[in-house]
Amino acid sequence: MKILCFAHLSEQLGASSMELELGPISVADFMAELKNRYPALLLDHVMIAVNEQFVEQTHVIEPNDTVALLPPVSGG
Amino acid sequence: MSHDRYSRQQNFGPIGTAGQQELAAKHVLIVGAGALGSGNAEILARSGVGTITIIDRDYVEWSNLQRQSLFCEQDAIDQLPKAVAAANRIKQINADITVHAHVMDCTASDLTSLLDTSKVDLMLDATDNFAIRYIINDAAYQYQIPWIYGACSGSYGVVCNFIPGQSPCLHCVMERMPIGSASCDREGIIAPAVQMVVAMQSAEALKWLSGNRTQMSDRYTVFDLWSNMHQSIRMDKTGKHEACPTCGAQPSYPYLKSEAAMRTEVLCGRSSVWIRYPRQEPLDMNLAASHAMQLQAEVKSNPYLLQIQEGEYRLVIFQDGRALVHGTSDSLEAKKLYHRYLT
Numbered sequence A: 001m002k003i004l005c006f007a008h009l010s011e012q013l014g015a016s017s018m019e020l021e022l023g024p025i026s027v028a029d030f031m032a033e034l035k036n037r038y039p040a041l042l043l044d045h046v047m048i049a050v051n052e053q054f055v056e057q058t059h060v061i062e063p064n065d066t067v068a069l070l071p072p073v074s075g076g
Numbered sequence B: 001m002s003h004d005r006y007s008r009q010q011n012f013g014p015i016g017t018a019g020q021q022e023l024a025a026k027h028v029l030i031v032g033a034g035a036l037g038s039g040n041a042e043i044l045a046r047s048g049v050g051t052i053t054i055i056d057r058d059y060v061e062w063s064n065l066q067r068q069s070l071f072c073e074q075d076a077i078d079q080l081p082k083a084v085a086a087a088n089r090i091k092q093i094n095a096d097i098t099v100h101a102h103v104m105d106c107t108a109s110d111l112t113s114l115l116d117t118s119k120v121d122l123m124l125d126a127t128d129n130f131a132i133r134y135i136i137n138d139a140a141y142q143y144q145i146p147w148i149y150g151a152c153s154g155s156y157g158v159v160c161n162f163i164p165g166q167s168p169c170l171h172c173v174m175e176r177m178p179i180g181s182a183s184c185d186r187e188g189i190i191a192p193a194v195q196m197v198v199a200m201q202s203a204e205a206l207k208w209l210s211g212n213r214t215q216m217s218d219r220y221t222v223f224d225l226w227s228n229m230h231q232s233i234r235m236d237k238t239g240k241h242e243a244c245p246t247c248g249a250q251p252s253y254p255y256l257k258s259e260a261a262m263r264t265e266v267l268c269g270r271s272s273v274w275i276r277y278p279r280q281e282p283l284d285m286n287l288a289a290s291h292a293m294q295l296q297a298e299v300k301s302n303p304y305l306l307q308i309q310e311g312e313y314r315l316v317i318f319q320d321g322r323a324l325v326h327g328t329s330d331s332l333e334a335k336k337l338y339h340r341y342l343t
């Protein structure tokens, strides 16, 4: 599974993208797993897109999917 | 008007002379005259959009000049209101169009009275906080006027069209108003990220205003110029929520209600400001505290309130969204601090 980390998440992770051996896994479980592996990641309010589609918490992510983690951004 | 002025734009097939005439008859409201407001206003003025209204509550500072393209050093020396400085420059760029500048806060009532008294074809979001965006979102769906969300921070940016009757609204994409979202004074900002958002927003604006509405993007587009990543996200499956208070079957437009507006009150004889901002949901105190700590502020909390110390300022925040800001008697400064930590 490919994970893309946008904005401050890439600084917290130390990389803008990574590959994880995961799935099939629900979005909710995926987020819990991510928080567990990388406690430094601030994931509150972060939006999840799987293969460039917003998905619900119950959506199941497959091993070959690309998951984008998108923090909300307010600056302008 | 020189005959030649818009020739290159008219030679672009999808716009043509007909599209150019459409642009001249249109009125765009730009909310915010900072980085995104500057860039969008300049492009739309050069493009010949007939009327531009620009709103901003702030004044020009030196730290703006790195990316806010309508301003010059003299504007910062004079501390001109951004809306006024922007309008001055726009008039130099294109004397044939009409420009209205409003130095104001853009509360729900400011916005609705503006929409009640003039016909606006499109709203461009060039603000820097979500509190205003939820107001714009409600106003857009109530008045059936599309708005284009744009935001940037660091090397990261987002653009999304919200078109009443066609797209899900901001509420549907972000159900809860984010706390501690990425902003410019915190994470910094590079000018190319601004220009990228401006390019996408103004292209969408030109499509809508020139009569090319079917070309409007239906994606939530994000990019990061530093890590070379780009995503264009479909929103349809999460879809329009029937129960959405803004775009659902029975909308209530909660952010336009007068009791939902942010109010400030300067306390006499003390350098403190009260902020009242009734939230739609109770404030998540733990989340707010952890974000404040990320910003290197000193944080103290108990189950009832949260205290944030930043230099000479101290914010005392209650769960219902009220806050007391100590260390200033300037309500604008107090609001800035509130937005920095809580929206």
Ligand SMILES: [Zn+2]
Pocket (backbone or CB within 6 Å): B168, B169, B170, B171, B172, B240, B241, B244, B245, B246, B247, B248
């Ligand atoms: Zn909605």
